Amino acid sequence: MSLFGDGLDRAVQGAFTRPIPKSAGAQMRYLVKQLKGTRAVAGLLGISQRTVERYVKDQIRRPRTDLAQRLEEAVRQRWQPRIRAQARRQAATSTGLVLDTRARFGFTAAPGTTDDARIRHLTLALPPHHAARLLDAQDQGAGEQQLRALAAEALGEVYFRDGGRRAAGLEVEFTDVEHVEFDL
Known part of the structure; x- marks a missing residue:
């Protein structure tokens, strides 16, 4: 699964x-x-x-x-293949995805920072370009690890690095996933 x-x-x-x-x-x-x-x-x-x-x-x-x-x-x-295609296209071009997850997030950051690994529950709206990358990778047959890496990259960009405004160079590791839910 x-x-x-x-x-x-x-x-x-x-x-x-x-x-x-x-x-x-x-x-x-x-x-x-x-x-x-x-x-x-x-x-x-x-x-x-x-x-x-x-x-x-x-x-x-x-x-x-x-x-x-x-x-x-x-x-x-x-x-409903047309409805499915339309929803995917809309998420990839205009609305994006909402990601709700509970998982352990670890970081490669300076020692002693507040970003140490811990279980977090996050609900975030991913912008369309991240949604497009996830959906395209799924269409191309990407495995669980590749999808997890893309989701970690998206969460790192949107939540932890805040679109480039803070924590530059912070690499996010997405492990011990308890729950993942996507919504359009």
Whole structure:
């Protein structure tokens, strides 16, 4: 599970204008339409093509728990692609992201400063250029460590260095992450 990648996905999903289909049959029909066939859906979910057809016809109504989770995740990843793209574009160009986190922040700074490592709870609005870097890195398949490094850099710039007005040269280490939440 990717804490930062999933957090960015949840933030974008908050922009959806309609809820995803609830029933297994409706979710299967949506996937069949998106992937243009039952064979592709069966391959994606790891079930037989005939089982997909039964769900589409509402002959089977309640999937196993593991299949229900895979089905919902597959639908959620493909739901409202234009709304998703628009929300990402808006965050990257004009509104930015809000980052809420509780983590340990460590620093490379002069000994005896007040910036020693400790658990902090921060809620900050990241400017659009930082949001664009995070979202672009996620699109390009960046791993958890790369997203964490970009978030640390953004927090260092916005919070600790205050846009270059103080603490010049302060490098932020973002560790022991307890919670991360993004919002558009």
